[in-house]
Amino acid sequence: MTALPFPFPVVTWDDQEVVLIDQTLLPERLTWRRCGSVTSLCLAIGELAVRGAPAIGVAAGFGLALSWRLAMEKESHITGILARFQKDREQLSATRPTAVNLFWALDRLGSLAEQLVAHGKTADEIAIDLLVEAQAVLDEDVAMCRSLGMHGQQLLPDFATVLTHCNAGGLATGGYGTAVGVVFAAKESGKTISVFADETRPLLQGSRLTAWELQNQGIEVTVICDSAAASIMSQGKVDAVITGADRIAANGDVANKIGTYPLAVLANRHGVPFYVAAPGSTFDAATKTGDDIAIELRDPHEVHEFHGGRATPEGVGAWNPAFDVTPNDLISAIITEHGVVRPPYRENLAKVWK
Secondary structure, eight states: OOOOOSSOOOEEEETTEEEEEOTTSTTTOOOEEEEOSHHHHHHHHHTTSSOSHHHHHHHHHHHHHHHHHHHHHHOSSHHHHHHHHHHHHHHHHTSOSSOHHHHHHHHHHHHHHHHHHHTTOOHHHHHHHHHHHHHHHHHHHHHHHHHHHHHHHTTSOTTOEEEEOSOOBGGGSSSSBSHHHHHHHHHHTTOOOEEEEEOOTTTTHIIIIIHHHHHHTTOOEEEEOGGGHHHHHHTTOOSEEEEOOSEEETTSOEEEETTHHHHHHHHHHHTOOEEEEOOGGGEETTOOSGGGSOOOBOOTHHHHEETTEEOSOTTOOOOOBSEEEEOGGGOSEEEETTEEEOSSHHHHHHHHOO
């Protein structure tokens, strides 16, 4: 196995291209995918070559920095550059509807570009400022995840066993991780932590990605089928369930990878604390409850196919939502870069992210 530096270089900028780890090829191959156009980056996001709410936000930030530079090659006037830039912004926003970090990053760089144009900056100056801002999105994400990891690790005793779902590690962020970042922080604090990683059907982000990066960083990990979670909880083998989030509503309802909600129900049944770890960029104050979160439906073929072969009879249907919503009353605490937030969430989250 190729040992990666830590934090992982998940999404970077190199030679006028957005460069990212192609997560569709893990764990068999560690390959970087180069995106020299906004269209190729949108394809990478849609194909889940880059995935995880914070990582998508980082990619979108670099995508808009790329957009401006490409528009400069085709337009001589700044109004034309801005028009192409806004079109690319819309194209990026259409890639994934649930992860709020995407829209947060697009709004951040989009607003900056508009302000710089209004202030009379040149196209070259704006190109530099947008790239600096995109890099700041990446750097801030790593810092936020490190901070929330240190807050979260205080919830774990030494020799604790954590159950995770999907991938909320370095690969899903700027390189450090949210839920798995708590595990990394615990290790950095001198604790011995072991992990059960749900395989996470249908695309196996837990078994392919979480297990790979935990092993890469020397943390004991055991993969389980999603349906085995109840059994290991009932046997007292889990000290905490920690997941990430793709969007947190104002009342503390959480959208995350499909299968998160049943884990929260099981944890509640077995008296296991259920924690959500997410940075401020995942909190959406404009979304009042989980009922207002748009849930992405993905291609049914992701369910029909398994390991390159057909897993269902021809002619049957498949329903493939990418996410579900966990009600706030099943969440023991939300781990943020500002500390651990507990119920009542509407009031306490509002205090954290004013």
